[in-house]
Amino acid sequence: MATQKRAVQGLNSAAAAGLGLLAGALTALAVQRHRIDSLRVRIEHLEEAAQTQQHTNLATQQRLHWELLSKAIDNPELAEVLDVFERSLSPQKRRQFLFANALYTNQLFAYRVGNISREEFFGFVRGLLQNPIVRDYWRAGQHQRATMADESDEAKLGRMVDELLRQLEEADIDEWWVVGEPPAE
Structure with missing residues (x-):
């Protein structure tokens, strides 16, 4: 009986350790997922900023183009x-x-x-x-x-x-x- 108790306690300890490892792994995955989501959002913001800058550059170029053409037309x-x-x-x-x-x-x-x-x-x-x-x-x-x-x-x-x-x-x-x-x- 004592052997069975120790075996059960050993299994309980192993299960607890396994659950601890699993909980730790899940926590690590959740933290990693949060970091990945944060990076994705940051990349999206950077892409939007780059596109806005490109549109601003094109608008500036168009204005300069028109100014030069206006001078030449006149x-x-x-x-x-x-x-x-x-x-x-x-x-x-x-x-x-x-x-x-x-x-x-x-x-x-x-x-x-x-x-x-x-x-x-x-x-x-x-x-x-x-x-x-x-x-x-x-x-x-x-x-x-x-x-x-x-x-x-x-x-x-x-x-x-x-x-x-x-x-x-x-x-x-x-x-x-x-x-x-x-x-x-």
Whole structure:
């Protein structure tokens, strides 16, 4: 009987020790889980801050872009600096091209910061391309777009606009607003 009591006490001690180890392990896991959750939340906040900073940088860049273009539009001597087209342009045509660039770039930035969808960008450009000056501007800038990194947003959107312009020129209908398929996001 004494042997059985000691065996039971031994088992109880082992069970208690096992339960203690289990409780310790569970506590350690709970602490680890809390740390992981805290790190996840911190990473999410850092990602949001980085995205906010990127949007701020894009907005600043857009404002600077517009200021530079405005100066060039208002001053023919400054506009000559931005004449990177392969043909000679009159001062009037150069100002028109600079303004077309400002309109396009404004929509590009709006897309990049998430203010408009790709479909909305497409619709805006489809309307913009109804103007022969904008079409001429787009064709004149083809060699510049060819230098962009293929996977950049601007290069992808540029190829989309190239295709849309081709479709608009080949369309045999007056209802330009139905030409082309808005791209999938």
